[in-house]
Amino acid sequence: MTSVSELIVATIKVVFIALLWLFILFVAMVIRTDMFGKRVPAASLATVPADRGRPESHRLSSVPTRFAITNGSQQGIAVPVQPTINLGRSADSTLVLEDEFASARHAQLVQIDQDTWAVSDLQSTNGTFVNGRRVGDEAIAATVGDVVRIGRTLMRLEV
Amino acid sequence: MSVSVQPEVSGDVIVYRRRRNIELALLLFAQLFGYGGWILTHLNLYNAVPEIWPLVAAAWFGVGLAAHIAVRWKLPYADPVLLPSVFLINGLGLAMLARLDEIYRYSDAAMQFVWTALGVLLFVLVAFLLRDHRRLQRFPYLLFILSFVLLVLPLTPLGVTINNARIWIQVFGFSFQPAEIAKITLAIAFAAYFYEKRDVLTLAGRRVMGVLLPRGRDFIPIAIMWGMALMVMVFQRDLGMALLIFGLFTVMIYIATERPFWPVLATVMFLIAGVAAYFLTPHVSRRVGAWLDPFANADANLQIIQAQFGFAWGGLFGRGWGMGRPALTPLPHSDFIAGSIGEELGVLGLMAVIILYAVIFSRGLKAALLCPDGFGKLLAGGLSFVLALQVFAIIGGVTRLLPLTGLTTPFMSQGGSSMVSNWILIGILMVISHRARMPQTATATPTSRAEIEDNSTELIAR
Numbered sequence: 001m002t003s004v005s006e007l008i009v010a011t012i013k014v015v016f017i018a019l020l021w022l023f024i025l026f027v028a029m030v031i032r033t034d035m036f037g038k039r040v041p042a043a044s045l046a047t048v049p050a051d052r053g054r055p056e057s058h059r060l061s062s063v064p065t066r067f068a069i070t071n072g073s074q075q076g077i078a079v080p081v082q083p084t085i086n087l088g089r090s091a092d093s094t095l096v097l098e099d100e101f102a103s104a105r106h107a108q109l110v111q112i113d114q115d116t117w118a119v120s121d122l123q124s125t126n127g128t129f130v131n132g133r134r135v136g137d138e139a140i141a142a143t144v145g146d147v148v149r150i151g152r153t154l155m156r157l158e159v
Numbered sequence: 160m161s162v163s164v165q166p167e168v169s170g171d172v173i174v175y176r177r178r179r180n181i182e183l184a185l186l187l188f189a190q191l192f193g194y195g196g197w198i199l200t201h202l203n204l205y206n207a208v209p210e211i212w213p214l215v216a217a218a219w220f221g222v223g224l225a226a227h228i229a230v231r232w233k234l235p236y237a238d239p240v241l242l243p244s245v246f247l248i249n250g251l252g253l254a255m256l257a258r259l260d261e262i263y264r265y266s267d268a269a270m271q272f273v274w275t276a277l278g279v280l281l282f283v284l285v286a287f288l289l290r291d292h293r294r295l296q297r298f299p300y301l302l303f304i305l306s307f308v309l310l311v312l313p314l315t316p317l318g319v320t321i322n323n324a325r326i327w328i329q330v331f332g333f334s335f336q337p338a339e340i341a342k343i344t345l346a347i348a349f350a351a352y353f354y355e356k357r358d359v360l361t362l363a364g365r366r367v368m369g370v371l372l373p374r375g376r377d378f379i380p381i382a383i384m385w386g387m388a389l390m391v392m393v394f395q396r397d398l399g400m401a402l403l404i405f406g407l408f409t410v411m412i413y414i415a416t417e418r419p420f421w422p423v424l425a426t427v428m429f430l431i432a433g434v435a436a437y438f439l440t441p442h443v444s445r446r447v448g449a450w451l452d453p454f455a456n457a458d459a460n461l462q463i464i465q466a467q468f469g470f471a472w473g474g475l476f477g478r479g480w481g482m483g484r485p486a487l488t489p490l491p492h493s494d495f496i497a498g499s500i501g502e503e504l505g506v507l508g509l510m511a512v513i514i515l516y517a518v519i520f521s522r523g524l525k526a527a528l529l530c531p532d533g534f535g536k537l538l539a540g541g542l543s544f545v546l547a548l549q550v551f552a553i554i555g556g557v558t559r560l561l562p563l564t565g566l567t568t569p570f571m572s573q574g575g576s577s578m579v580s581n582w583i584l585i586g587i588l589m590v591i592s593h594r595a596r597m598p599q600t601a602t603a604t605p606t607s608r609a610e611i612e613d614n615s616t617e618l619i620a621r
Contacts, residue, residue, distance in 0.1 A: 009203060013479035016195065017504060020511040023188055023247065027240045027518055030181055034239070037173040037596075073531040076291065098533070 062115050062144050064157035067095065072153035074098055081157065085109040085117070087128075087150060101126045101151025107135070109142070116143045117157065126151055175596040178239040179231045185243035190223045193250015199480040200258045218272070219250070222279050229283040233290070234593035238522045241592065244515045245570060245585055249275055249578075251512065252571030254480070255492075255499050262486040267573050274575040278582030285586030292591045296534045299351035302344045309341035310387060310404075314394055323442065324565055325395045336576040338391070338400045339567070342545055343584055346407060350537035353415035357533075360416045373420075384408045388432070396442050399552055399564030405429055406548045411541045450562040462489045466498035466557055470506070477505030492573040494565060497557045513554060516569075519585075520547040526592035539591045542584050 067085055068078035079085070079095050086093045088106040097106065103124040109117040120139035121128040129149040130140040142148060148155045194216060201209045209215075223246055230237055253275065257268035289295070312318065317328040327334045353360070364373040388405040391397050409425035436443040445459070453460040453467075465488040473483060485491040485499035492499070501509040523543025527536045549566050556563035567577035 009479050009482065010476075012199060013482075014476055016192075016199065016480075017476060017507045017511070020192065020504075020508060023185075023192070024511060024514055024518075026185060026188070027244065027515075030178070030185065030240050031518075031522075034175070034178065037175040040174055073533070075531065076293070 062159065064115060064117075064144050064159060066158050067109070067155060068158050069095070070147075070154050070156055072099060072151075074153065078158070081111075081117075083111045087155075088122075095155075097150060097153055099151040099153045102153070106150055107148075109148075110139070112141060116141050118142075119148055124150075174598040175236060177235045179227075179235060182230070182239040182242060183227055185240065186223050186227055186246055187220070189243040189247035190220055190250055192247050193252075193254045194219055196251060196254030196480050197257050200254065200261065201481070203479055203481040204261060218276075219253075222276050226279050226282060229286045230589065233286040234589050236597040237589040237593040238526060238596070240518060241522050241585065241589060244518045244522075245582075248512060248515055249570040251500065251504075252496060252568075255485075255496055255503070255571070256573055258481055258503070259485065259492045259499065261481065267492055270575075271573055271578070274578045275582075277575070278579045281579060282582045282586040282589075285583060285590065289587065289590050292535050292538060292587065292594060293532060295347045295538070295587075296351045296354070299348045299355070302348035302351070306341040306345040306348060307387065309337040309344065310391060312337045322565070324397050326397045326400065326565075333575075336567075336574070338397070339576040339580040340583075342403060342407070343542070343580055343587070345404060346411070346541040346545060347538060349408060349411040350534055350541055353411055354534045354537055357415040360412070361418065388429075396440075397565065398436075398443060398446065398562075399549075399566035402429075402552055402564060403545060403549055403566065407541055407545045410544045411537060414537055414540050446562045446564075450556075450559060453559075462495065463557075463559060463563060465489070466495050466501075467559060469498050469502040470558070473502040473505045475505050475507055477501070477503045477508055479503060493567065494553070494563075494572070495557055496568050496571045496573070497554045500571075501558075509554075512571075513550070516547065516550045519543070522592070523588050526588060526595050529595035530591055531595065535591045535594065539588060539595075542588055546581070546584060 064081050066078045066080050069075055074097070077095070082094060085095065086105065086108055087095055087097060087102070088104050089097055089099075089102050090104040093105070103122070103126070105122050106124040107128040108120050108122055110120070112118050118139035119128060119130050119135055119142050121135040128135045130142050131146055132149075133140065142157065144157050144159055146156060197215065198208060198212065201207060226242060226246075230242060253268055253271055256271050260266060260268050312328050313325050315328075317330065318325050319327050319329045319334065321327055321334070326336055326338060328337055329335075360373055384405065388401040388408075391401045391404065405425065409422050412421045412425075413419075433443070437447060438444070448455060449460040449463050453464050457464060469483070469485060469488055472478065477483070480503055483499070483502040485495075485502050488495050488498050497509065497512075500512060504511075520543050523539055523546070527539035527543070530536045530539060546569055549569055552561060552564050553566040553568050555561035556566075567574055569577065569581045
């Protein structure tokens with residue numbers, strides 16, 4: 001009788017440890033299938049509109065209130081709008097970019113009227129793009145919703 | 160700038176799946192081990208299932224479910240294997256404490272369960288309140304001062320000396336180990352500080368014999384940290400915490416600067432301090448003696464000797480729950496819980512536990528690699544490293560790979576401060592992992608209205 005119960009105890013003990021290792025195997029499988037995400041077109045992802053989903057009644061007008069980074073390593077960072085917004089890696093910029101493709105003094109936004117800023121490139125190495133168009137010698141006007149790109153960083157004026 | 164080709168912002172992005180259902184399945188499986196260990200202990204000892212089994216099941220799985228719901232709600236993109244791995248280790252620890260209660264007739268396990276529930280509550284609070292880890296970046300100096308105060312607190316009249324180490328404070332009858340919290344605040348402070356100073360530390364300085372020496376003023380922080388670690392080692396006789404703090408500092412400065420100079424210098428400095436402590440203080444030389452030649456003084460080194468006998472008695476598969484004699488080793492529920500696990504679950508069980516710690520560590524590093532911002536990278540790297548170093552130091556000490564240091568085994572040892580702070584640590588790792596894995600365009604701006612009002616004129620980070 002004792003030998004039978006000993007056998008049961010020994011079996012349960014081995015099964016317990018086997019299950020522990022089975023758990024580790026499952027974890028390894030989950031990690032393996034999780035290794036490299038999934039490639040999907042950016043358009044299929046839900047995006048937050050530049051007016052940030054405010055109800056119509058609360059929307060004052062199309063006057064921008066802030067200049068925000070919407071994509072890149074500094075995503076979510078924003079500065080309140082100013083007549084002149086300097087962009088670049090140097091510490092005295094209005095919005096300090098941490099993007100290896102940005103120059104020290106990369107681009108400048110100057111207010112033209114209430115809701116429009118002119119984006120000019122300050123002879124940067126890698127260029128500035130507004131809605132995919134490269135900013136040349138002439139400044140390009142941007143307003144709420146227009147996407148400014150410097151290197152891997154996307155920015156826009158937001159209400 | 161060596162890179163001259165600018166990347167195209169392509170129409171495709173990489174997204175990670177949420178995988179919350181897989182997490183739930185793994186979590187329930189993981190929680191079964193702690194619960195099963197407790198049931199098996201009673202079956203093996205008394206041939207009966209304890210009467211309170213439905214209550215324990217409800218409480219234990221309830222805590223797990225609460226954590227899962229919080230993650231599903233607030234951190235849907237967080238890593239799916241972190242939480243189950245932690246719950247498995249935590250459950251095994253609780254079951255082992257309940258098993259030791261059967262010998263000592265204490266109720267350690269019940270108290271420890273309360274601490275676990277509190278830890279999970281704090282984990283949930285971190286998930287709810289800390290929606291973006293970059294918020295932690297704002298006050299490095301304040302956190303430095305806070306960490307320093309926490310480290311010094313046991314030396315004030317509040318502190319008490321237990322087992323020849325002065326690392327606890329006693330408030331209203333509760334004893335607490337403030338250094339466990341300091342571990343986290345220091346990691347945040349280092350991450351914020353080094354992220355700010357990484358260029359200075361990497362680029363400024365003189366080149367001497369092919370090695371770039373940082374400027375003198377950049378040496379000052381490392382000197383202060385060295386002094387703090389030394390202070391902990393000498394005045395509080397806590398070798399383990401000194402190793403932990405100094406290791407954390409070294410790894411974070413190495414991750415920030417990528418210069419091998421720092422770990423080399425830190426190792427040399429730690430060796431100097433260690434050798435000095437060996438010759439000047441009695442407790443360090445005693446620990447080293449117990450490590451190299453325990454039988455030279457078998458009475459004083461009883462603990463480590465008994466632990467080795469326990470491992471031998473456990474063998475490959477262990478004695479089974481409740482069938483070993485872990486209480487022959489002094490402190491089987493705190494410092495030597497790894498020895499108790501080794502005796503009753505065997506080397507295979509202990510290896511499984513160590514691998515689960517390695518899983519937690521590797522998923523923390525994965526979060527650091529995926530994280531888009533440098534501060535998050537540093538913080539995730541530092542937090543996972545400090546957890547791994549702690550496991551290495553204590554399990555290495557118990558198995559006589561290293562001199563024994565009085566550290567806690569994360570999520571297993573009996574003790575509230577360690578449990579609570581490690582749950583907070585996992586919470587921060589999960590937040591970073593969530594931010595790192597979520598698809599970027601979906602998070603372009605804050606979602607709730609209140610948040611918009613709060614942040615509209617704010618610079619989150621520079």
